Amino acid sequence: MPPAKKETRPSSRAGRLRAPAFVKNHRGVKNWKEAGAWLEWRGIEDIECITPDQAGIARGKMMPSKKFTSNTSLALPSAVFMTTISGGYPEDGNGFSYPEDDGDLKLMPDLGTLSEVPWETDPTAQVICDLVHQDGRSVEFTPRNVLKRVLAAYSERGWRPVVAPEIEFYLVRKNPDPDYPLTPPVGRSGRPIGGGAGYSIAGVNEFDELIDDIYHFSEAQGLEIDTLIHEEGAGQLEINLRHGDPVELADQVFMFKRTIREAALKHETYATFMAKPMQGQPGSAMHIHQSVIDTRTGRNLFTNEDGSESAAFLHFIGGMQKHVPNALVMFAPYVNSYRRLTQAASAPVNTKWGYDNRTTAFRVPRSDPAARRVENRIPSSDANPYLALAASLACGLVGIDKKVKPDQPIGTTANEDEIDLPRGLLEAVDLFENDKDLRAVIGDPFVTTYAAIKRAEFETFMEVISPWEREYLLLNV
Template identity: 80%
Template sequence: MPPVKKDVRSKRVRAPAFVNNLRGVKNWKEVSAWLEWRGIEDIECITPDQAGVARGKMMPSSKFTSNTSLALPSAVFMTTISGRYPEDGNGFVYPEDDGDLKMVPDLSTLTVVPWEDDPTAAVICDLVHQDGRTVEFTPRNVLKNVVAAYDKLGLKPVVAPEIEFYLVHKNPDPDYPLTPPVGRSGRAIGGGAGYSIAGVNEFDELIDDIYHFSESQGLEIDTLIHEEGAGQLEINLRHGDPIELADQVFMFKRTIREAALKHDIYATFMAKPIQGQPGSAMHIHQSIIDKKTGDNIFTAEDGSETEAFFHFIGGMQQHVPNALAMLAPYVNSYRRLTPGVSAPVNNKWGYDNRTTAFRVPRSDPAARRVENRIPSSDANPYLALAASLACGLLGLTRKLEATPPVVTAANQAEIDLPRGLLEAVDLFEQDEELATILGKAFTSTFAAIKRTEFETFMEVISPWEREYLLLNV
C-alpha cells in the first residue's frame, strides 16, 4: 500500500500569517513555528564586529529554541581586521579576564540564508554584559545609543544608504593587483560605463541571484546601477530606520559576496580596490522627523528651510572631519579621498553639488535631506551611520552655524579632511563632544584598533617601494 501523501496546501492555508514573514517574528513562540514551517535545520547567530564582519555561532535550530545561553568573548570586539590585539593606552585597557558577553537575538531580524544548501536561518544579536547591562563598545549598540539620543529630543532620524562595490577576478594571491571580471560578452569589463544598462546586463545572472537572495531575506533594493568603475555597481536602499538600514547593509554585503562567489568571482567593498579606477562610497542620505507631528524638521510650513536644517549641516561640517576614522576606517580608504574627483576631501555643502562633502539633493520640501558623501563602502554601516547622525545631532543641540553653500566645484579647493588614518585617529580622540554621544568605551577601543591596524600596514613593503627605491636610493 503506497504511503499517504500530506496535503501541503491545506497545511499552508491553516498556518498563521506570521510564518510567511520574510524577515522577523515577534516572540520565541513564533520563532519555533517559523523555523518548523520552513524546515530550518541550522541557525547562524551573528553580530557585526568593529569592522562590520559577521561574528557568531552556528547551531541546530532545536538548540536555538531550547533557551540555550549564547556568548562571545569580549575580545571579538577588540581585534584588528588582521586578528591582532591593540596595546593598552590612551584610555583603552584590554580586559585581563577576557570574559564573555551574552548574545541576545533580535527576533525582528530572523531570516533565511538562501545561499546555503541545507535549510538555514540567521538572526542578528545584540551584546550585553552578564548582568544584563548594555555593552557600550559594540557597533550595533553604538548606533542604538545615537538613535536613543535623538529619541530623547522627540526626533527620529531617517536614512537611505547607497553602497558601491566592485566585481573582480578571483585573486587568491594578494601580491597581484585586482582586475575586472569577464562579463557575458567574453571581454573584460572596461571603465566609463556609468549608468550603462549594457554594463549591468554583462552580469545578468549574478544580479538575478542578488535580487533573489535579497527577496528571500526581505531586503528591499530600491535601484541598482553600473557605476563609473570597471565592474563597479551601486545598490540603493529604501529610506527607513537607521538600525534597520544598518542591518540591511550588513546583510547585503554578505549576500552580494555570496552571489559573486556562486559565479566564481569576488565582490569587494574596498574603498579603492583597483589603481586608476574610481573608489567605492557608501553615501548616506539623512533627514530628521518630529515624532509628534511626523514632519521633516528640515522644512518649515511654507516649504522653506528651517534653522534646524542649517544647524544639522553645521554639525556635520564641524564634527565629521573628527569622525572620519569611522567613515574611512582603513589606510586604503584614504586612497579614495583625493582632490579633483567626486570623492570629497572638503567639509563644504551645496545644493545638488556632487563635489561637496554634504550635498542637498533636489527634492520636494517634505523630502528635504542631507547626503553625506564622505563615507567609503569599507566602513562598518552601523558605525558610519552612528558617526554621521551624531555629528548632525551635535549641530542641532549646539545650534552650530553652517557656512554659505558652495555653488562652484569644491573638489579643487583646499583639503579640509585628514589625509591619512593616523591623523584621523588623532582628531577622533580629541573630540570630547563626539565621544560623549558615541560612548568613551567605544571611542577608546576603536582608536586603539585603528592605531594597531596602521602599524600592521607599515610592516608591509609595497611594490612602489621596490620599484622606485630598490635601485635608486
C-alpha cells in the same frame, strides 16, 4: 530564552495555505513562539546567530534550530570586539585596556531580523544579535549598540532619524594571491569589463545571472533593493536602499554585503567593498541620505510649516561641517580608505555643502520640502554601516544642540580646492579622540576601543613593503 511551543509543519498544500500569516514572512517574527513556528514551517535545521564586529564582519555561533528555541545562553568573548582586521590585538594605552577576565558577552537575538540563508544547501536561518554584559547592561563598544546609543539621544529630544544608504562595490576576477593587483571581471560578452560605463544598462546586463542571484537572495531574506546601477568604474555597481530606520538599514547593509559576496562567489567572481581596490579606477562610496522626524508632529524637522528650511536643518549641516573631519576614522576606517579621498576625483575631500552639488561633501538633493534631507558623500563602502550611520547622525545632532552655523552653500566645483580632511589614518584617529562633543554622544568605551584598534592596524600595515617602494627605492636610494 523561553522554550518555544512546537507546532507541526503542514504536510499538505491546504495545510500550508491555512498556516499563520507570520510564518510566510521572509524577515522577522515578534516573539519566541512565532520563531519556533517560523522555523518549523520552513524545516530549518541550523541557525547562524551573528553580530557585526568593529569591521562589520559577521561573528557568532551556529547551532541546531531546536537548541536555538530552547533556554540556551549564547555568548562570545569580549576580545572578539577588540580585534584588528588582520586578527591581531591592540596594546593597552590612551584609555584602552583589556578586561582583566576577558569575560563573555551575551548574544541577544533580535527576532525581528530572523531570515533564511538562501545560499546554503541545507535549510539554514540567520538572526542578528545584540551584545549585553552578564548583568544585562548594554555593551557600549559594539557597533550595533553604538548606533542605538546615538538614536537614543535623538529619542530623548523627541526626534527620529530617517536614512537611506547607497552602497558601491566592485566585481573583480578571482585573485587568491594578494601580491597581484585586482583586475576587472569578464562579463557575458567574453571581454574584460572597461570603465566609463556609468548608468549603462548594457554594463549591468554583462552580469545578468549574477545580479539575478543578488535579487533572489535578497528577496528570500526580506531585503529591499530600491535601484541597482552600473557606476563609473570597471565592474563597479551601486545598490540603493529604501529609506527607513537607521538600525534596520544598517542591518540591511550588513546583510547585503554578505549576500553580494555569496552571489559573486557562486559565479566564480569576487565582490569587494574596498574603498580603492584598483589603481586608476574610481573609489567606492557608501553615501548616506539623512533627515529627522519630529515624533510628536510627524513633520520633517528640516522644514518649517511654510516649507522653508528650518534652523535645525542648517545647524545639522553646520555640525557635519565641523565634526565629520574628526569622525572620519568611522567613515574611512583603513589605510586604503584614504586612497579614495583625492583631489579632483568623484569622492569629496572638502567639508562644503551645496544644493544638488556632487562635488561637495554634503549635498542637499532636489526634493519636496517634506522630503528635505542631507546626503553625506564622504563615507567609503569599506565602513561598518552601523558606525558610519552613528557618526554621521552624531555629527548632525551636535550641530543642532550647539546651534553650529554652516558656511554658505557652494554652487561651483568644490573638489579641486585644498583638502579639508585628514590625509591619513593616524591623523584621523588623533582628531577622533580629541573631539569631546562627539565623544559625549558616541561614548568613551567605544572611542578608546576603536582608536586602539585603528592604531594597531596602522602598525601592521607599516610592516608590509609595497611595490612602490621596491620600484622607486630599491635601486635609487
